[in-house]
Amino acid sequence: MKKTTLSVLISAALFSSAPMAEGTADPRSYSPMAGKDYPQQVYWGDTHLHTSYSFDAAMMGNKGLPPEDAYRFARGEEVRAHNGMIAKLNRPLDFLMVSDHAEYLGLVPMINAKNQDLLDDPVGARWAQLLNGGADEQLKALLEMNMDLATNQKRLVNSTVERTAWSDITAAADRYNEPGKFTAFIGYEWTTMPGGNNLHRVVMFADDASKAGQLLPFSAFDSEDPEALWEHLQKYEDMTGGRALAIPHNGNVSNGLMFSLTDRDGEPLTRAYAETRSRWEPVMEVTQIKGDGETHSKLSPDDEFADFETWDKGNLTATELKTEEMLPYEYARSALKLGLEQEAKLGVNPFKYGMIGSSDAHTSLSAVEENNFWGKFTLFEPSAKRAEIQGYTEGKQGKVYGLTIDESVASGYAAVWATENTRDALFDAIKRRETYATTGPRMTVRFFGGWDFAADEVNHADFVDRGYSKGVPMGADLTQAPAGKAPSFMVAASRDPEGANLDRIQIIKGWHDTDGSLQEKVYDIAWSDARQPEANGKLPAVGNTVDVDSATWSNSIGAAELASVWTDPDFDPAERAFYYVRVLQIPTPRWNVYDEHYFETELNTDKPDSIQERAYTSPIWYTPVTES
Structure with missing residues (x-):
C-alpha cells in the first residue's frame, strides 16, 4: 500500500474543496449503531408495589412508608423498615410503579392522621377504634375492608380523601422521575375480587400528573367487570390524550376466572371482547409473591420443572378451595394455548400476553432477592420466627389455609428491552411485549x-x-x-x-x-x-x-x-x-x-x-x- 506522508495529509485537509453540498451527505456511518433504533439495553423494575396508602398494607403494619420511600428504596437508597432494620437493595432498579389499591385509597393514613371527616362517619370512627387496638382488632378491620371488596359494598365514601391521596401519589411519581436515570410510573391497582376470586389488574400510565391526575382511579366499587375498566381507560385516553394499559395479576388465586372463556355475564367470548382485551392488556404478571404462575404440574405433567413455588389452595380470601377444573384458566402457559384456540374461533387472540414479573409486596420495599427478602406485609419482615406465622379462614368447606409466609415467593422483577429509560420508551416496549419475567435474578x-x-x-x-x-x-x-x-x-x-x-x-x-x-x-x-x-x-x-x-x-x-x-x-x-x-x-x-x-x-x-x-x-x- 502506498504510504502518504503527514505533510500531504495536512495539505489535503487545508486545501480540499468545499464541504459536500446539502443533501449529498454520505448516509453511512463508522458507528455501527447509527441509524438503528432497536433497544440495546434491558431495564429492571417492579410494576406492582404497595405502600402505606393501600388499606391492607397499612392495616398489616405499613404505617410509615409512603410512596416517596418506595421510590427512594428502588433508586438504591437506605430505608428503615418497620422492624427497625435498615433495608437496601443490592442494586438499584431502573423503574418502579407504586400501585396502591384504588379501593379506600389513602384511607388508613388519613384515619391515623385524625381526619375529622372520616372520624365523623360511623364506619370511619369504628375503624379508627379498631386501628388503635391490638393485632386482633386491626385484623378485624382489615377483614371488614376485604369483605367490602368481596361483596362490592363501599361503606365509607369520601371523595376528598381519595382525591388528596391520588394527588399525593401522582406528585410523588413526578418528583422522583428522572428521564434517562430512573423512571417512576404513575399507576394504581384495580382490586376486583368477586366472591374472593382475584381478577386484579394494575393500571399503568405513560403520563405525568397533569394528565394522570385528571381522573380518580377506577375502583372495584365502580365496577367489578374488566370490560368496565377498559371502557374507563378509553375514556381517560379520549379525555386527556394520554396513554394507559392494564396488567393482569398471576391468575392462580382467581379460581378459574382470570382466563375464563366466558365474560362477566357468563356469555362466550366474542371477537369484540378479544380485540378490546388484547388492546388494553399486552402483558401478564407471571410470577410474584403469591406463587409462580407459569404452569402447574397437573397441567404440564411431562415438564419436570413445572411444580415451582406452586400455591394452589384456594382463592384470594381463602374462602373457596381449589379444584383441578379451575387450573387451565389460571396459568400462563395454559392461557396462551387457550388464546390460540379462541383465535381460531374468533379471529382474534384474547390472551396474547407477553410476560413480566413483579413483587406485589405491601411493605413499600421492592426486594425480591432470596438473601434480601422483606416479605409481603410488614408482619413478615425478617425475624427468627417469620416462617412459622400461620393463619386460616373459616371457608365454605371447612378450614382453608391462606398463603403463609413460608409459602411466599421471593419474586419477581420485570425486564424490559427499551431504547432508553423513560416513561415513553418503557411503556412502548411493554406495549409491544418486548419483555420478560424473572423470579428475581437479573x-x-x-x-x-x-x-x-x-x-x-x-x-x-x-x-x-x-x-x-x-x-x-x-x-x-x-x-x-x-x-x-x-x-x-x-x-x-x-x-x-x-x-x-x-x-x-x-x-x-x-x-x-x-x-x-x-x-x-x-x-x-x-x-x-x-x-x-x-x-x-x-x-x-x-x-x-x-x-x-x-x-x-x-x-x-x-x-x-x-x-x-x-x-x-x-x-x-x-x-x-x-x-x-x-x-x-x-x-x-x-x-x-x-x-x-x-x-x-x-x-x-x-x-x-x-x-x-x-x-x-x-x-x-x-x-x-x-x-x-
Whole structure:
C-alpha cells in the first residue's frame, strides 16, 4: 500500500474543496449503531408495589412508608423498615410503579392522621377504634375492608380523601422521575375480587400528573367487570390524550376466572371482547409473591420443572378451595394455548400476553432477592420466627389455609428491552411485549424468531443486529411460513453478574393442532457442562452445590453464558403456535435458608432448601395465513 506522508495529509485537509453540498451527505456511518433504533439495553423494575396508602398494607403494619420511600428504596437508597432494620437493595432498579389499591385509597393514613371527616362517619370512627387496638382488632378491620371488596359494598365514601391521596401519589411519581436515570410510573391497582376470586389488574400510565391526575382511579366499587375498566381507560385516553394499559395479576388465586372463556355475564367470548382485551392488556404478571404462575404440574405433567413455588389452595380470601377444573384458566402457559384456540374461533387472540414479573409486596420495599427478602406485609419482615406465622379462614368447606409466609415467593422483577429509560420508551416496549419475567435474578435474555437464522449466527458479535434485521424479537409475530421452511429461534442468555450460573435454556412450544386439540412440549436447546441427553431424551440434572449450614453455593457447575439457534423439528405450517424461552439457573438457597443462617435458628417449614430461579420470555407467535 502506498504510504502518504503527514505533510500531504495536512495539505489535503487545508486545501480540499468545499464541504459536500446539502443533501449529498454520505448516509453511512463508522458507528455501527447509527441509524438503528432497536433497544440495546434491558431495564429492571417492579410494576406492582404497595405502600402505606393501600388499606391492607397499612392495616398489616405499613404505617410509615409512603410512596416517596418506595421510590427512594428502588433508586438504591437506605430505608428503615418497620422492624427497625435498615433495608437496601443490592442494586438499584431502573423503574418502579407504586400501585396502591384504588379501593379506600389513602384511607388508613388519613384515619391515623385524625381526619375529622372520616372520624365523623360511623364506619370511619369504628375503624379508627379498631386501628388503635391490638393485632386482633386491626385484623378485624382489615377483614371488614376485604369483605367490602368481596361483596362490592363501599361503606365509607369520601371523595376528598381519595382525591388528596391520588394527588399525593401522582406528585410523588413526578418528583422522583428522572428521564434517562430512573423512571417512576404513575399507576394504581384495580382490586376486583368477586366472591374472593382475584381478577386484579394494575393500571399503568405513560403520563405525568397533569394528565394522570385528571381522573380518580377506577375502583372495584365502580365496577367489578374488566370490560368496565377498559371502557374507563378509553375514556381517560379520549379525555386527556394520554396513554394507559392494564396488567393482569398471576391468575392462580382467581379460581378459574382470570382466563375464563366466558365474560362477566357468563356469555362466550366474542371477537369484540378479544380485540378490546388484547388492546388494553399486552402483558401478564407471571410470577410474584403469591406463587409462580407459569404452569402447574397437573397441567404440564411431562415438564419436570413445572411444580415451582406452586400455591394452589384456594382463592384470594381463602374462602373457596381449589379444584383441578379451575387450573387451565389460571396459568400462563395454559392461557396462551387457550388464546390460540379462541383465535381460531374468533379471529382474534384474547390472551396474547407477553410476560413480566413483579413483587406485589405491601411493605413499600421492592426486594425480591432470596438473601434480601422483606416479605409481603410488614408482619413478615425478617425475624427468627417469620416462617412459622400461620393463619386460616373459616371457608365454605371447612378450614382453608391462606398463603403463609413460608409459602411466599421471593419474586419477581420485570425486564424490559427499551431504547432508553423513560416513561415513553418503557411503556412502548411493554406495549409491544418486548419483555420478560424473572423470579428475581437479573439474567440477560435475548430471543429472536425468523426463517433464515444459520446455526452459528448466535455466535457472531452482531447477532442482535441479525436478530432484528432477519427476524422478530420476543413479543412479536411470525406469519405464513415460506415453502419448506420451519421457524428457527436464536436465543442467548447470560447469568446475573452477581448471581448463579445457568443450568439450561428451554423453548416451550404450545400449539393448536389440525384436530383442534391444544398441545405443548418443552425442548432443551442449550445446557451447561458435559451432560448429554439420556436414552429417553431427558437431560441429567445439573447438580447442586448448596451448603445449607452456611447458606452458600458455588459456580463450580453451570455456565456463565448459553446460546443456541434452534429450529422446530415438529413444525406444521398449518398450525397456530407460540414459543417462549425459559432459562434455569443452577440451584441456590431459598430465602428460608438465608433466614436460618442469619438468625441462627431452625425454621419450622417443609419448603425446599434450594430452588432453581428462572426467567420466562414473552412468546413469539406463529400464525398461518388463511384465505377468507
